Amino acid sequence: MGKKGDENRNGPAQQHLDLSRMLAERGVTRRDFMKFCTAMSAALALPVTFAPKIARALDEVQRPTLVWLEFQDCAGNTEALLRAANPTVAEIVLDILSVDYHETIMAAAGHQAEEALAKVVREQKGKYIAVVEGSIPLKDGGVYCCVGGRTAVDIAREVCGNAFATITAGTCAAYGGIPAAAPNPTGAVGVKAAVPGATVINLPGCPLNADNLTATIVHFLVFGKLPATDSHGRPLFAYGKRIHDNCERRPHFDAGQYVEKWGDTGHRKGHCLYRMGCKGPETWHNCPSQKYNDKTGWPIGAGHGCVGCSEPQFWDTMTPFYRRLPQVPGFGIETTADKIGLGLASATALAFAAHGVISAFRHGDESEGAKED
Ligand code: SF4
Known part of the structure; x- marks a missing residue:
């Protein structure tokens, strides 16, 4: 990962971030920060000993630019992030990122907002992270979801197609979700289906778990790459087990x-x-x-x-x-x-019998050991 002042030509556009100072200014203690890093280690299925390494890496991190697109959805994933019960974590996520465009929460509106998005795509091509919430309708030229007079598919192809990577927030953006349910009247699909050439990591869920989004971003910031995924594009740390x-x-x-x-x-x-x-x-x-x-x-x-x-x-x-x-x-x-109960009853009886034999040996060993002591 880049040190302060380094230029990462292959990664997202980044600005220097003095995280310690920012957290101190917001009244977030070092103890809270370490708790956050420990939680991220756990979320990423890393040993707890990684927490100090994550803290050190985040202290030195460069600030990536992120744009958040909202298409055919209920905004539940934005809600999941903003309503996180632990405000410290949410603050840290927002502090780490330079969120240049988010239709639901940004102060700018209309042409001013669209220009902010166009500026990121124009000036930071291949270097910013895009987050997409909601599915993308393809039927009838994509007219069923338009923002600023443009179809969602048109925007996605431009923004996701030129991003360093796209994170899909929730099942709709990942696979089409509820809008894609039969008979799928709008021809809704997920980002990868709409923009096949884009680098996409899927965080499905209805809504997604905000901690998994945070952990994905922390993984990128700490290791300089996206986490390993399964065949559905989902990070294994969060979707590797049933x-x-x-x-x-x-x-x-x-x-x-x-x-x-x-x-x-x-x-x-x-x-x-x-x-x-x-x-x-x-x-x-x-x-x-x-x-x-x-x-x-x-x-x-x-x-x-x-x-x-x-x-x-x-x-x-x-x-x-x-x-x-x-x-x-x-x-x-x-x-x-x-019949599971019946089958288990006999299996359990056998298990108890075996357990009894093993216990008898163990107790025997322990008594022998006790005698030797
Ligand atoms: S143990 Fe039962 S409740 Fe839990 S996931 Fe399996 S089937 Fe569902």
Whole structure:
């Protein structure tokens, strides 16, 4: 990564940032900053020992220019960022970036705003980061979403096509999302489909998790490159594991303890939501660890199954949301799911038997060891 005053010709346009001074001016303590760096290490699935390295790198960072485009969407991702429960993190993100254009929050309007965007594209070609929120309609020449008299696809091709990289914020920008659900009346698609030549990293979710956006930007600022992605363009640090594999209700799935009806005893006890249609077994996202609202909650924690919102074409592939998945790896097809409890009972009995034998040996060893001591 570039040192102070360096010119990074291959990376985004950057201005020098004295982060320590900026944070001090805003009353953010060094302790808060270190907490943020530790949280970013965790989000990026790095060892906690990386926190001081992230802090050092951010102290020396150059300030990248970012433009945020808003197309066919509900602005939920902007809300997720601005309503972050932890204002310190949001402030740091906004301090790190030079946000030159954001239709929803910028003070400028009309021609003045559009000129700000044109100036970035003109003067910082190949060096700025674009964030896109919302899908891009292609049908009928793209007339279903226009900003400043131009179609979204026209703007995206110019802005994303000339950016160093584009981050899609939310499922609509990544894969078309809800506007692309059948019958997709506007021909909505995600950024990569609309601008095939652009460098795109997808952060799907409805909305995206603001911490994953922060972590993606921090990864770029610290390591000078975008994080590794899966075949759907999603960073592995955030989308490398299935929700089902990290779910707090997983022990109940393994034990064959399911919610059968909303509000039943199993529901009140926090049992597995598989039979209520949970899509966690087929959804890749770090919701169980990152959670939302300052890490206090997430849909499954609140008692509702995952709807698979971070998967491509989730509305068409995951609905009906309350119909259970026909096949879950590990337990075979649905017809056997009803027998999981019975199967597990015998498996558990065997496990207990084995556990008893092992425990007996262990206790024997310990008593022998105790004798030797
Ligand atoms: S089926 Fe859903 S609720 Fe049950 S363990 Fe998997 S992800 Fe969690």
